[in-house]
Amino acid sequence: MAEQRASSPVERAAEAKRARDLEAEVGALVGGHGALVGASWAPTRVGDLVWVTCEASGDQPRWTETYEVVASTEPGPGEQCELRLVEHTAPSQELAGWFGGPPEFWGEDAITTAWMEAGADRLAVVRDGAVVFQGRHALAGPERSEPRVANAVGADGVFGAAVVVERHLTPAEMDGLMGRVIERGAEIRREWEGK
Structure with a gap:
C-alpha cells in the first residue's frame, strides 16, 4: 500500500x-x-x-x-x-x-x-x-547535509575511513526499510558469489 x-x-x-x-x-x-x-x-x-x-x-x-x-x-x-x-x-x-x-x-x-x-x-x-x-513525516532533528569522516568497514572486510553524509529518516520512511536492507544484502551476496 x-x-x-x-x-x-x-x-x-x-x-x-x-x-x-x-x-x-x-x-x-x-x-x-x-x-x-x-x-x-x-x-x-x-x-x-x-x-x-x-x-x-x-x-x-x-x-x-x-x-x-x-x-x-x-x-x-x-x-x-x-x-x-x-x-x-x-x-x-x-x-x-x-x-x-x-x-x-x-x-x-x-x-x-x-x-x-x-x-x-x-x-x-x-x-x-x-x-x-x-509525526510520521517529521524528522526528529534538523536535517544536516555536511559530509563527515567516519570509520567504516568495506565489503571486503578492510577497515578504514570513509566520507559519509547522514540521511535522517522519518517514521514513514522507516516502514519497509528492513526489507530493502535485506534485499540489497542479498543482491551484494549474489554479486560476490558470482565472481
Whole structure:
C-alpha cells in the first residue's frame, strides 16, 4: 500500500470545503485542535524545540525549520509563549519562518499555528533533550547535509575511513526499510558469489 502524503487540519478542511461538506470541514478543524490540546505532552513550554519538516517537492529538496518556544513579548493577560525561528535548511530565506511569533489567538499553545497549518505529521517536539512527539513525516532533528569522516568497514572486510553524509529518516520512511536492507544484502551476496 502506498504511503499517504502528510496533510494538515487546514488542508483537510479546504478539501472538504471544495467538496461542499460543511460537517467534514468543521470536523477537520475541531478534530485537529482537539488532538493538539489532548496530547499528553501539550502544551509546549519555554525551552521546547519544534522541528517542522517540509517534504521534497518538484526541484526543491526536503528541508527543516527549528523553532524554540520562548516567553512572548506581546502585551496581554497571563503568560504567553511564541515560536522563535532558530535555524532552517530551506532553499531560500522567503520559505522559512512562517510559524514564528505569537499564536494567532491569545492563550493558544505556541505550536497551534504550525500544528493546524503544517500538520502534526510534519512536526516533532523536543523537551529537555527527549523527543516527546514525532509525526510520521517529521524528522526528529534538523536535517544536516555536511559530509563527515567516519570509520567504516568495506565489503571486503578492510577497515578504514570513509566520507559519509547522514540521511535522517522519518517514521514513514522507516516502514519497509528492513526489507530493502535485506534485499540489497542479498543482491551484494549474489554479486560476490558470482565472481
